[in-house]
Amino acid sequence: MHPSVRCLSATISHSRNGPLTLGFIGLGAMGRHMAWNLYLKTLLAQQGPPPSQEPEPIMLLCDANEDGAKKFMNDCMEAKATENVLGGRMEFMESPRALAERANVIFTALPSSPEVKSVYLGEKGILAGLNREKDQLCVDATTLDVSVARDVSNTVREAGAEMVDAPMSGGIVGAKAGTLSFMVGGTEAAFNLAEPYLSKMGSRVIHCGASGMGLAAKISNNLVLGINQIAIAEGLLLGTSLGLEPALLTDIINRSTGRSWPSTVNNPIPGALKPPASPPCERGYEGGFASKLMLKDMSLAIHAAEDTGVPLPLGSKATDEYSNVVQDNELARKDFSVVYEYLRQRMTASRAGTSEKADLE
Numbered sequence: 001m002h003p004s005v006r007c008l009s010a011t012i013s014h015s016r017n018g019p020l021t022l023g024f025i026g027l028g029a030m031g032r033h034m035a036w037n038l039y040l041k042t043l044l045a046q047q048g049p050p051p052s053q054e055p056e057p058i059m060l061l062c063d064a065n066e067d068g069a070k071k072f073m074n075d076c077m078e079a080k081a082t083e084n085v086l087g088g089r090m091e092f093m094e095s096p097r098a099l100a101e102r103a104n105v106i107f108t109a110l111p112s113s114p115e116v117k118s119v120y121l122g123e124k125g126i127l128a129g130l131n132r133e134k135d136q137l138c139v140d141a142t143t144l145d146v147s148v149a150r151d152v153s154n155t156v157r158e159a160g161a162e163m164v165d166a167p168m169s170g171g172i173v174g175a176k177a178g179t180l181s182f183m184v185g186g187t188e189a190a191f192n193l194a195e196p197y198l199s200k201m202g203s204r205v206i207h208c209g210a211s212g213m214g215l216a217a218k219i220s221n222n223l224v225l226g227i228n229q230i231a232i233a234e235g236l237l238l239g240t241s242l243g244l245e246p247a248l249l250t251d252i253i254n255r256s257t258g259r260s261w262p263s264t265v266n267n268p269i270p271g272a273l274k275p276p277a278s279p280p281c282e283r284g285y286e287g288g289f290a291s292k293l294m295l296k297d298m299s300l301a302i303h304a305a306e307d308t309g310v311p312l313p314l315g316s317k318a319t320d321e322y323s324n325v326v327q328d329n330e331l332a333r334k335d336f337s338v339v340y341e342y343l344r345q346r347m348t349a350s351r352a353g354t355s356e357k358a359d360l361e
Contacts, residue, residue, distance in 0.1 A: 019055035022197075023103030025096055025119055025126075026142075027063040027072050030168070031109035033175035034141070034201045035061065036076055038107070041178070041200040043080075043088045056087040062099045066092065096120070100129030105137045105197060112296060113144040120152050132160040137193050141182070143167045143219070143297060146212040146304055153186070153211040162190040165211060166198060167218035171289055179203040185214035219304060222297040225261065226336070227318045229294075232262040233340035236269055237347065246272040268340030280335035288335025295322040 022042065024035040039059045046054060063069040073090045080088075093099040096119045100106060106126060110116050120126045120138075130136055138156050140149065140163070149165045156163040164186030174180040180202035184191050191207045198205045208217045235258060239249040250272040253263050266288070267273045270281050280288035298319040305312045325342045326332035 020057040020105075021060060021103045022057060023060045023062070023093075023099040023106040024109075025062045025099065025107070026109040026115075027061065027065070027069050028109065028111075029172055030141075030175045031063075032072050033172065034107070034109060034180070035059070035072075036079070037175075037178040037201045038197060039076065039088065039090070040080070040083065040085060043085050046088075047086065056089070058088070059090045060093050060099045060103055061090060062093045062096055095124040096122075096126045097124040097129035100126040100136070101131065103136070104134070105139065105193075107197075108138070108140045108142060110140075110142040110144075112142065113148040116140060116142050116144050116148060116152060121155065127155060127159055130156070130159045130161050136161040137190065138163040139166050139194050139197065140164070141166050141168055143215065143222075143300065145300055146215045146219075147307065149185070149215050150212045162187070162193060163211070164190045164194045165214045166194065166205075167215055168202065169218065169221070170202070172287070174202070182206065183208050183214040183217040185209060185212050185216070187211075215300075216304070219297055219301045222294070223301040223312070223315050226294050226298045226322065227314050228260045229262040229266065229268075229336055230318050230321055230339055232258075232260060233268050233337070233343055236267075236272070237340060237343055240269070241347070247274075262337065266335070266337050268337040279337065281337055281340075285334035285338040285341065288337065290333050291322060291336045291338055292326045292332040294336035295319065295326050298322055 020042070022038065024031065024038065027035060042057050046056065061069050061073060069092055073092060076090060093102075108116065108119060108126075110119060118125065126138065138161055140152070142165075153163045153165065164184050166182045166184045168174075168180040168182050170180040178201055181204040182198045182202050184194060184198070184205060184207050186194070187210070188207070195205050206217075208214050232253070235253065236246065236249060240246055246269040250263060250267055250269070253259060262268070264273075265277070265279065267277075267279050268281050273279060280286060298315065301315055302312060302319055304310075305315065321339065322336070325336075325339055328342070331338050331342060
């Protein structure tokens with residue numbers, strides 16, 4: 001039996017065994033900014049007004065890149081001094097198990113399903129370090145297979161801890177600004193425990209239902225997004241090839257039924273949107289959501305559809321197109337709106353081939 005919300009919340013916020021100890025595993029492009037916001041805002045909340053009488057919180061960090069994690073810690077200490085924030089400390093832990101042995105609340109932000117299974121269920125994983133004698137909460141912000149998330153959550157709950165899946169949207173910009181949106185799956189009790197911490201990293205925290213439902217919402221949304229990005233790329237490429245100016249066609253689409261986030265915000269043609277809009281295409285498709293990550297999310301949607309018998313004809317075709325895009329290592333790391341450039345290059349190559357064939361004839 002799990003503790004009540006009131007009991008568990010009180011225990012996590014005011015640890016019987018000392019200060020609130022937060023753990024963060026996965027300090028990649030997103031995780032490092034999330035961890036910093038969580039750490040800074042937790043310290044600021046303690047310093048008031050009014051100042052708290054609780055012991056200063058501790059943040060434990062763990063990452064496969066130990067040197068990178070330690071540099072992140074040093075950067076945080078420098079930034080904390082710049083922000084004139086006092087107290088608190090960070091420590092690097094050698095393994096997820098060691099971190100879990102001490103932490104009250106554990107956050108993970110990992111690449112995908114294999115890493116989640118390893119970090120949680122491996123020999124030196126979180127599960128091995130969980131302690132039934134203290135109340136613990138695990139919050140996984142990874143986008144992964146729904147079935148894997150549910151299996152890991154069930155195992156963690158059987159070990160006496162609470163767990164939620166909390167995939168996010170908002171990208172690196174949102175992670176830096178602390179304006180991410182979290183879609184959360186888990187019991188109401190676990191959601192109520194996780195929400196105050198997630199709110200330090202994001203501006204929207206939405207309870208989607210039971211375990212796995214946060215991921216269901218995330219991959220369903222990204223399935224639509226991935227299809228729409230290809231649709232706007234095709235429409236703009238066709239229209240401009242027929243002689244329309246990109247800015248004019250974009251304005252027409254954005255005032256008509258073809259309007260979408262890829263047309264209004266993530267437009268793939270430089271100059272198509274008026275300033276101050278600055279989509280990744282204006283920077284050579286740098287600084288957005290990588291094509292390889294979109295392929296990952298599309299593939300997760302395909303796997304979920306196969307498990308549930310849902311036909312995804314457009315989703316399957318779009319996934320194939322992103323798979324083609326990421327064959328080019330340069331395009332794979334660029335924002336997924338680069339699918340426009342990929343299609344444009346195909347058009348150019350096709351026209352060149354047709355011209356050469358005509359010359360030979």
